[in-house]
Amino acid sequence: xxxxxxxxxxxxxxxxxxxxxxxxxxxxxxxxxxxxxxxxxxxxxxxxxxxxxxxxxxxxxxxxxxxxxxxxxxxxxxxxxxxxxxxxxxxxxxxxxxxxxxxxxxxxxxxxxxxxxxxxxxxxxxxxxxxxxxxxxxxxxxxxxxxxxxxxxxxxxxxxxxxxxxxxxxxxxxxxxxxxxxxxxxxxxxxxxxxxxxxxxxxxxxxxxxxxxxxxxxxxxxxxxxxxxxxxxxxx
Amino acid sequence: xxxxxxxxxxxxxxxxxxxxxxxxxxxxxxxxxxxxxxxxxxxxxxxxxxxxxxxxxxxxxxxxxxxxxxxxxxxxxxxxxxxxxxxxxxxxxxxxxxxxxxxxxxxxxxxxxxxxxxxxxxxxxxxxxxxxxxxxxxxxxxxxxxxxxxxxxxxxxxxxxxxxxxxxxxxxxxxxxxxxxxxxxxxxxxxxxxxxxxxxxxxxxxxxxxxxxxxxxxxxxxxxxxxxxxxxxxxxxxxxxxxxxxxxxxxxxxxxxxxxxxxxxxx
Numbered sequence: 155x156x157x158x159x160x161x162x163x164x165x166x167x168x169x170x171x172x173x174x175x176x177x178x179x180x181x182x183x184x185x186x187x188x189x190x191x192x193x194x195x196x197x198x199x200x201x202x203x204x205x206x207x208x209x210x211x212x213x214x215x216x217x218x219x220x221x222x223x224x225x226x227x228x229x230x231x232x233x234x235x236x237x238x239x240x241x242x243x244x245x246x247x248x249x250x251x252x253x254x255x256x257x258x259x260x261x262x263x264x265x266x267x268x269x270x271x272x273x274x275x276x277x278x279x280x281x282x283x284x285x286x287x288x289x290x291x292x293x294x295x296x297x298x299x300x301x302x303x304x305x306x307x308x309x310x311x312x313x314x315x316x317x318x319x320x321x322x323x324x325x326x327x328x329x330x331x332x333x334x335x336x337x338x339x340x341x342x343x344x345x346x347x348x349x350x351x352x353x354x355x356x357x358x359x360x361x362x363x364x365x366x367x368x369x370x371x372x373x374x375x376x377x378x379x380x381x382x383x384x385x386x387x388x389x390x
Numbered sequence: 391x392x393x394x395x396x397x398x399x400x401x402x403x404x405x406x407x408x409x410x411x412x413x414x415x416x417x418x419x420x421x422x423x424x425x426x427x428x429x430x431x432x433x434x435x436x437x438x439x440x441x442x443x444x445x446x447x448x449x450x451x452x453x454x455x456x457x458x459x460x461x462x463x464x465x466x467x468x469x470x471x472x473x474x475x476x477x478x479x480x481x482x483x484x485x486x487x488x489x490x491x492x493x494x495x496x497x498x499x500x501x502x503x504x505x506x507x508x509x510x511x512x513x514x515x516x517x518x519x520x521x522x523x524x525x526x527x528x529x530x531x532x533x534x535x536x537x538x539x540x541x542x543x544x545x546x547x548x549x550x551x552x553x554x555x556x557x558x559x560x561x562x563x564x565x566x567x568x569x570x571x572x573x574x575x576x577x578x579x580x581x582x583x584x585x586x587x588x589x590x591x592x593x594x595x596x597x598x599x600x601x602x603x604x605x606x607x608x609x610x611x612x613x614x615x616x617x618x619x620x621x622x623x624x625x626x627x628x629x630x631x632x633x634x635x636x637x638x639x640x641x642x643x644x645x646x647x648x649x650x651x652x653x654x655x656x657x
Binding site (some may be wrong): 159163 | 612613616643648650652653654655656
């Protein structure tokens with residue numbers, strides 16, 4: 155009896171699962187670059203970068219559909235169970251989050267066009283930079299945790315989401331102050347608000363991906379749980 | 391003969407409302423040990439699926455539950471098996487009524503070379519369950535209805551049972567088992583000789599039968615185990631490796647061997 159549990163009897167099944175996983179990582183890498191580029195575009199005002207982010211959004215969408223179809227194929231043809239099933243389900247959920255992150259990056263790029271042209275472009279720039287860097291780090295961390303099947307790294311990402319939420323709340327207070335002091339800044343402030351909101355949402359999606367890492371590794375479904383609940387359930 | 395002990399079965403092997411109780415069961419075919427210290431409960435009105443690679447002892451264990459192994463000369467069963475708390479291997483236990491209480495359906499449908507009616511009426515006649523023809527008719531109709539076969543055969547009850555299709559024959563065998571009013575039904579790969587439609591009908595039937603009976607089913611189809619059972623037991627080389635609620639077994643098994651088997655990494 156072959157006791158090598160790393161490989162399926164069917165080599166094609168191994169290959170199918172490996173392909174799905176690799177494609178998801180490729181898509182993750184692309185989305186990571188999209189987000190980083192969109193944030194840079196706000197801070198540097200590079201319009202070529204803005205157009206590039208908007209153009210590549212289609213590529214993200216196509217990858218989502220292709221990977222999701224590949225997952226359906228494996229479900230139909232292989233009826234995966236246990237860790238294989240969790241892998242397919244987790245990938246299918248992660249690509250949906252990645253696609254939405256791609257959408258948010260695209261939104262940031264669109265708002266960047268107006269932001270860089272406005273006279274209030276210094277408002278909240280520090281918050282945008284630091285939140286932006288944080289969510290890119292979260293996404294990288296979530297994808298690494300997925301690749302290494304590391305629950306403790308995944309929980310770290312969930313922890314960082316809380317920090318991003320705090321930064322977001324503080325940036326909102328700053329924006330409100332500007333709007334109260336100078337009503338002419340309101341339309342610009344709302345534009346910035348959309349950007350901050352998009353970055354904050356990207357953090358939420360990175361957290362969702364980390365939750366799927368926990369599901370993949372331990373089978374525990376921690377969606378809609380608080381940080382302390384997640385910490386408790388992953389320590390069991 | 392050596393008896394291996396002290397291996398751990400992962401998961402939930404015991405239940406509160408056990409219909410069948412097996413404790414420290416060892417089975418030998420001559421000098422060769424086929425089952426090693428298996429302890430397992432089958433709960434009332436539960437469907438439990440026994441899975442595992444060929445030769446893992448799942449069918450041997452199933453056959454212990456109504457003493458079908460008695461028919462094999464060299465087979466020796468040790469340990470305790472209780473039906474409603476009553477030891478079935480006790481000298482005072484008569485195997486004929488035991489096998490009526492714990493019925494069995496086999497891999498290949500095996501109708502008697504008799505009419506459909508007589509196939510079902512055979513057991514009740516033997517056990518004296520009906521005193522009049524009217525009573526017997528009622529048992530035959532009820533059993534065929536419970537087996538989901540009544541509408542297909544009610545106009546040709548005199549036709550030979552062997553003339554039915556494979557799926558119908560298997561449902562006839564289930565009707566024959568039900569006719570003697572069993573408490574437990576053991577099924578040894580009941581669908582492996584059937585096409586997908588006939589299989590779906592039997593699976594649907596298993597779900598309905600659970601209301602009145604306790605069912606233990608050996609199956610090679612993991613999808614079937616997942617569909618019909620509430621708990622699944624995984625056997626490996628004569629040992630009971632893991633028993634858990636079916637849903638958990640197929641998403642997050644506890645033992646690496648279970649994981650490897652159900653994900654198709656060996657078998």
